[in-house]
Amino acid sequence: MDLNELIEIKEKERNSAKPIKLRCCLAAGCISSGGQSIKENLELAVKAAGMEDQVEVIGVGCMGLCSEGPLVQVDPDGILYEKVKPEDAPSIVAALKGDEADIKKGDIHHPFFTKQVPIVLENSGKVDPEKIETYIASDGYFALQKALNEMKPATVVDEVTKSGLRGRGGAGYPTGLKWGMVAKTQAERKYVVCNADEGDPGAFMDRSVLESDPHRVLEGMAIAGYAVGASQGYVYVRGEYPLAISRLQTAIRQARKYGLLGSGIFETSFDFRVDLRIGAGAFVCGEETALMASIEGRRGTPRPRPPFPAESGLWHSPTLINNVETFANIPVIIRKGAEWFSSIGTERSKGTKVFALAGKVKNTGLIEVPMGTPLRVIVEEMAGGVPGGGKVKAVQTGGPSGGCIPYSKLDTPVDYESLSQIGSIMGSGGMIVMDDTNNMVDVARFFMEFCMDESCGKCIPCRAGTVQIYRILTKIREGHGTEKDIMKLQDLCEMVKTCSLCGLGQSAPNPVLSTLRYYREEYMEFIKRNVSLNGNGHKTK
Amino acid sequence: MTSSTAMAESSKTPTTAPKAGVAGDNRYKILESTMKRHQYQPDALIEVLHTAQELFGFLEINMLIHIAKSLKLPLSKVYGVATFYHFFSLAPKGAHTCVICMGTACYVKGAANILSEAERLAGIKAGSTTEDGALSLMTARCIGACGIAPAVVLDGKVIGGQTEESLGEYVKGLISNGSE
Helix, strand or coil, rough: CHHHHHHHHHHHHHHCCCCCCEECCHHHHHHHHCHHHHHHHHHHHHHHCCCCCCCCEEEEECCCHHHHHEEEECCCCCCEEECCCHHHHHHHHHHHHCCCCCCCECCCCHHHCCCCCCCCCCCCCCCCCCCHHHHHHCCCCCHHHHHHHHCCCCHHHHHHHHHCHHHHHCCCEHHHHHHHHHHHHHCCCCEEEEEECCCCCCHHHHHHHHHHCCCCCCCCCCHHHHHHHHCCCEEEECCCHHHHHHHHHHHHHHHHHCCCEECCCHCCCCEEEEEECCCCCCHHHHHHHHHHHHHHCCCCCCCCCCCCCCCCCCCHHCCCEEHHHHHHHHHHHHHHHHHHHCCEECCCEECEEEEEEEECCCCCCCEEEEECCCHHHHHHHCCCCCCHHCCEEEECCCCHEEEEEHHHHEEEEEEEEHHHHHCCCCCEEEEEEEEECCCHHHHHHHHHHHHHHHHHCCCCHHHHHHHHHHHHHHHHHHCCHHHHHHHHHHHHHHHHHHHHHHHHHHHHHHHHHHHHHCCHHHHHHHHHHHHHCCCCCCHHH | HHHHHHHHHHHCCCCCHHHHHHHCCHHHHHHHHHHCCCCCCHHHHHHHHHHHHHHHCCCHHHHHHHHHCCCCCCCHHHHHHHHCCCCCCCCCCCCCCEEEEEHHHHHHHHHHHHHHHHHHHCCCCCEEEECCCEEEEEEEEECCHHHHHHCEEECCCEEECCCCCHHHHHHHHHHHHHHC
């Protein structure tokens, strides 16, 4: 494979495209409500109407608006059909000839779509994730070609550094700095690992990217491999995502066939292999040292850092670990340049962020917005607020490691610093909206139960601390709490936060601390109820 | 608890190592070729356990012994890994499985009520199987189908927008079939 061949595939794919495209969403959400049979019926309907030379039916990845799925989009008309049923297929095809189809049409001029800036998701809902040619037709693998033939490894690292890209897994560590560290470390073997163990409940960005545009992640990893000097990559993906796994397997096979992975890529001396490792349902494996233990076939327990994976990671070799979304940003940074990328976003948070919108909002699904977009724009304009006109009470970001942001702070822009200032975190991108019917003590208890169950048990602060916090929360919730318990709760949270070994324990108290900070009155209500029932709260157990 | 069930279960099956029972059972050949592909490296333990569970439905204790021997790992290591990860089950599952997602998005939309209704109807707690082996009721951390919450996975198929009634109907259907 060389540049000419790549261009040839691109041209061939573009020329063979038919003038009208019917795009069917075949991501997990839409498939669960019949997406596959809609696609098959559309194909039959196109055939029956004798329109095969003009119309093609394409299975694509996520179009974003999961709550209205299954979705079918007509290109170039731009019509978006929502809640499509398999039996709607003939009328969708008839509508191509000018008839009016009696199917719910989405408003593509709604802020949900217009306020988005798709970079990571630029191909989602457009390319066929099971066909590498469609990715190449969208300039796929051109960035890898450019990096290998026109750039030195150090220049690639520089470009990523200049772009200002920060880790999208949640912590926001500058990606270029991490790459530079691995590149500098001298070793015979190095590894690149893609963390696709998306464990935060309420987050499905990585699943969606892998299901919709898997080649993008592979290309990002290969560029990383070239930049840091690694020839082996692993994608560690959750076992709960069977569709993402199968599409990744297909993508790896196709890329290998074209020589875009394997040895001597683009006729250079660069070799890069990618293998999958399937997780087995342990939240802690999202932590990088635990993840590496799991790849090595061991129990997924974290270890102290340093040494950081950049110095000693997989099998004691220098290892670069980045999140799915981070890798998905790489090809476009190389293709369009660091300057272009850093023109998007805020001063310290560059680029865009993909969020998974869920909970009590009208439009749930996946969105990508520039860093710095106010939460209010996302929740009220894009997501359309609480259905039925209810009031937004809180927005939860960052999953069990994050916090609850109250309505009064809704004007906060989404960037790493602003979110941590108000007691939450950017996290991996889960954003769950809660309304007045959600009790915040219950929410805190829900997350603590999660962390308690998922604690690996290696360090005592996390293993025992989460259990004790959970018990106090239960006691308060059941109306047996006292004011003293609130103090105890706060002390325990501080202890677990400062003394735990890894990110799981260090951030486990966040949901409790943030609800104590903004919704203390809800805790107090339960306590007052106890006092009024029992006269003296101290007597009850 | 799961381990003791597995032990009890294993006493019904031949006590010899699976190797002796290989003849005629293709599943052992597939497992063997998986281990061979990984050159019997201890590092491949999780992949091998995945394959074994896929083939046999669960990991019985003799299977763990067999894998430990093949990969030259102490049984304690294999057992430790098999019990560390939620995905691996040391007890057989029911004929049908119903996994209720308890992720945040499903939770704020009432997954807890759906779960307790399903538990009430099936007469079992989440994480167990009905006595007749008709239904295993389980919970999941988050299946990533938050856009269509509350979601459940029925026999491997994701279904969104569930209510206490809709899932209740399904559970009732299985229970009545099971007792017949």
